[in-house]
Amino acid sequence: MLQIFVDPQFDFIGRRRWAYLASVVFILIGLGSMVAKGGLRYGIDFSGGTLIQVRFERAVLVERIRTSLERIQMGESVIQEFGDPREFILRLPLAETSAEAVTRRVQEALAADAALGKAEVRRVEFVGPQVGRDLQVQALYAVLWSMAGILIYIAIRFDLKGGFASIAAIIHDVLVCLGAMSLTNREMSLPVLAALLTIIGYSVNDTIVAYDRVRENRGKGLRRGQPFATQINAAINQTLSRTVLTALTVFFSTVVLYLFGGKVLEDLAFVLTVGVITGTYSTVYIAGSLIVEWTGWMEGRGQARKKLVAKA
């Protein structure tokens, strides 16, 4: 029988301060990268603009395309190779003219340079300023609502304490994902948002598994009288192989998607992959530890009150 952990006895909770430090450092690096780059980069879904995916007959240089586009003066455009030296993404800022006009002018400009050869327009996406703004607001609501939904569910099934700890872990995971995106120069787009929402729903799974175990152990009367931190630590250890194995299979899927799913799905797969890793980590270190902190704080307050009563 293959087993990754045989009766693990790691002291996760005892080392939680180190985990906090690691999380804070990574999140600060991510935030620092965002600040240094002038905020998270938004794709046209949220910022508005025109995206044109073209494929040339043969490999061409980005510079060549840039020279062609500069001639029509469409403003600050971004030109990126897209998975193949013949294929490029051209991103143009919002212009006064319509998407058709922008596409036509770009096509004409590319056709004007004979050295570029024939260019096939494979995809055009235009998002107007109104739609972009609407999507930004809706995206924020979607993230907040799904967190609220999960908080309510966990509060009902378990308790409010577990709910808030899970939300803290989720926020941790989202921040780590955003930081990783900024570090790898990825844009916030609709597929990336889909990936973030999925992580929000998924990363809390392992926390539930571990938290469920605490309750089960208590129900059986096991570990009665032990400090809460020990109970949580035991539950995390008992469910550790589950936590790691379930994350592993999802990790397999997202990595495969990243490698073979094509350029369009790359960012989505990237965020899912980072999310699965940080989601597993945050289950073990963040959610469990925060529940311990909260419980400790509450008990401390309870004892302080008892003392006050005794004095009076």
Next chain:
Amino acid sequence: MRRHLWLRIGIVAAVFLGSLLYLYPPPVVREYLYGPAAPGRRGGILPSTLNLGLDLQGGIHLVLGVDLDKAIEAQVERAGSGLRASLERKGIAVKDIQRRGATELVVELASPGTWAAAQPTFGELAIFETKEADQAAGRVVLLLRAREGAALRDLAVRQGLETIRNRVDQFGVAEPSIQQQGENRILIQLPGVQDPERAKALIGKTALLEFKLLDERTPVEEALAGKLPDGSEILYQKRVDKETKQEHRLPFVIQKKTLLTGADLSTARVSIDQNTSEPYVSVEFNAAGARAFAELTEANVNKRLAIILDGNVHSAPVIRERIPSGQAQITGGFTTEEATDLAIVLRAGALPAPVQVLEERTVGPSLGADSIRQGIIAILASTALVCLFMLVYYRLSGLIANVALGLNLLVLMAVMAGFHATLTLPGIAGIALTVGMAVDTNILIFERVREELRSGKTVRAAIDAGFSRAFKTVVDTHVTVLVSGLILYQFGTGPVKGFAVTLMIGIVASLFTAVFFTRLLFDLIYTASRKVVSVSI
């Protein structure tokens, strides 16, 4: 749980066969399940019963915003000229009727003496209420009632939808989707369109056809210099030189009063000029339009009549004689394609207000095919890797989980086909992700069974305890993913919605395949025979 073995086998068999039937129906059943087959759907090796999104089969996704303020303005102006006509019919001279803002009409009578006589006519305009009245000056300000304004807005969007639907139908697109989105937006999805530019031009054109007389008393030079009489305006004729591709703009001074519009037409079609072999559009007025056209031509012989489409002068022929037939021709150096599209928009009618493209996503068919290929590779590779892992780690139980995973994917696609859900590229990513998540359920169960075995339980007891204890946890974990999935579905547009759909169906299906079906296999293998001493897990 070991009871009802045959019932459970029956249920699984029914689900399996039902899924196959929905995915690959024989022709007779297909028509019953899906209606007449849609022709020529691209899909590669994907079952043809799956509804593919525009990002996979190529096509146009458009969101148009209807300019409702313009629709209201046009309606208020029409009411203004109607009011002028009815006042004048009653012999009440009008000095001026002007639209102020979007919803107000300022009426000035020529003499305050006709005040009393004019009042009933204002009353007849039920959609307006009197906002200000100055009897001494003979001046009234009418305001469009708020309720009427809301009704007009609603009507404008519905008319816009109807008109665009007519145009798309006549253009000939298989399975178009045209829906209202929010208050003033129209979502149009056209799968597999070969010439997106043409389709967009056809859909977005306001196509307001107007017949107006030229103001031949005002020389063009004077008008351009700013000496323009009140009732006239300058409009241009735009011509693109076919060789040099340069645009020429020829100004015309035209009387503002609209004599006839496209609404008075009964039909429009493309004809070819016998002499020049150039295409033109011949239009035919309806009965009332034909009568008005006859009167108009009779009264204005030897004058020039401008035919104006969306503010551009198409032609301005001289009226030679009274035209009683109600037929007219719109010429203007068209290509056959342009003439065809113009005839379509004239037949379908004008949009009640100008529209603006708010969002557009066009995917060419070659990119769609590439995406399908890469997506399928990703799903297969993900399945292979996950299955291999399960097999190595859990051996026979892993094999059982893999069979369950296969059933999960089958059920997932069958449910998509059955509900006519749309498979998009992110949806394919959702399937690949489902592969990894669906086996999670089995991992939770198997780990629990192992633990029960370690605690010294017999094989049967361990399996029983493993399944029943893990079940609650499995449901909990599914609910949280479903919560995010539902919110994503609510929020998402096209492709992203597809991701939420496959993820949610996959997760729910795994409750059946990874719990119910896996349990059945366990019962068949391990507990049907009396003596079981070991379990391969």
